[in-house]
Amino acid sequence: MLHVYFSPATARWLVVVFVLLLLMAVPLFFIGGPDWVSSQLLKNAWNFGHVLFYALLLIVVQWFVPLPRLHHWLLVSLVALLLGGAIEVVQHFVGRHASWSDIVNNLAGVWLGLFWGQHPTSDAARRLVRGGRVLSVLFIAPALWLIVDAAWAELDLRRAFPQINSFESRAERQQLFFNPARVDAQFQRENVSQGAYSLRLELAPGGYSGIRLRSCYGDWSAYGNFALDAFNPSAEPLRLVLRLSDMIHDRGTHSYHDRFNQALVLQPGWNELRFPVADISNRPKGRTMTMDAICNLGIFAAGLVQPAVVYLDNIRLENTRSDKGQ
Numbered sequence: 190m191l192h193v194y195f196s197p198a199t200a201r202w203l204v205v206v207f208v209l210l211l212l213m214a215v216p217l218f219f220i221g222g223p224d225w226v227s228s229q230l231l232k233n234a235w236n237f238g239h240v241l242f243y244a245l246l247l248i249v250v251q252w253f254v255p256l257p258r259l260h261h262w263l264l265v266s267l268v269a270l271l272l273g274g275a276i277e278v279v280q281h282f283v284g285r286h287a288s289w290s291d292i293v294n295n296l297a298g299v300w301l302g303l304f305w306g307q308h309p310t311s312d313a314a315r316r317l318v319r320g321g322r323v324l325s326v327l328f329i330a331p332a333l334w335l336i337v338d339a340a341w342a343e344l345d346l347r348r349a350f351p352q353i354n355s356f357e358s359r360a361e362r363q364q365l366f367f368n369p370a371r372v373d374a375q376f377q378r379e380n381v382s383q384g385a386y387s388l389r390l391e392l393a394p395g396g397y398s399g400i401r402l403r404s405c406y407g408d409w410s411a412y413g414n415f416a417l418d419a420f421n422p423s424a425e426p427l428r429l430v431l432r433l434s435d436m437i438h439d440r441g442t443h444s445y446h447d448r449f450n451q452a453l454v455l456q457p458g459w460n461e462l463r464f465p466v467a468d469i470s471n472r473p474k475g476r477t478m479t480m481d482a483i484c485n486l487g488i489f490a491a492g493l494v495q496p497a498v499v500y501l502d503n504i505r506l507e508n509t510r511s512d513k514g515q
Contacts, residue, residue: 247302351506399489
């Protein structure tokens with residue numbers, strides 16, 4: 190308990206602070222939070238907020254109601270599971286995404302606050318509490334690792350900028366999103382223009398088939414061209430579409446005229462494609478694209494008659510403008 194580790198006045202002050210933090214955090218279960226544009230680092234850090242909230246809650250609860258026995262711990266754990274499940278159900282009806290991982294994080298936070306808020310007085314109780322503390326730390330370790338891993342990936346991608354994606358590292362590959370029912374994506378050592386790997390895409394016929402890459406890792410305005418390499422193994426030209434959008438577009442109306450759209454005609458073999466950054470910046474109608482927040486890069490086909498295969502590699506920004514077109 191707090192009054193064991195701090196003076197009574199300091200402990201009371203901390204409890205007041207914790208209560209205020211808890212009250213301010215409650216609305217965040219239902220409003221705000223990361224969206225589909227947000228980085229994985231922000232998403233993982235936000236999810237860890239469940240751990241912190243319930244840890245603080247159990248510390249405050251034990252200030253008023255001691256929970257020293259095993260049946261108290263089991264009861265509190267059950268309540269945490271039921272309360273967490275109820276919150277996830279409510280979130281489903283207020284436009285938030287329900288998640289089992291949130292329920293796990295809730296319980297991890299309960300155990301963290303429960304066992305580290307204990308001050309056992311007997312040897313048997315001390316052994317149980319020590320075991321609970323070890324277990325609670327192990328329980329939150331996966332959530333902490335997700336934050337560390339996402340932070341390292343974010344740093345790695347920012348250091349690689351102006352390389353957008355070359356499909357070499359795990360961090361780069363984690364930025365790839367697609368519908369597996371429409372796209373078969375594999376990292377291959379064939380048809381490579383840079384490094385050791387390229388991205389092989391098999392696109393399904395009919396409708397839209399493509400990929401999305403998260404690309405929000407630097408300011409594009411200092412560069413002359415956006416470039417990528419594409420290999421068409423077919424004997425026939427392949428028609429694709431390139432789209433680039435910033436956060437204003439992605440968090441707005443998603444209007445076709447509020448982003449960069451470019452038809453691509455890939456000739457058989459290698460195609461080295463370049464597009465002036467200035468053209469990308471000025472493409473949205475009525476505004477200039479936010480060049481330090483271009484966060485989504487899409488390449489897709491529409492209405493293919495039969496499956497098509499394409500290899501992508503070395504997606505990048507170049508320092509100097511090039512007269513070489515498509």
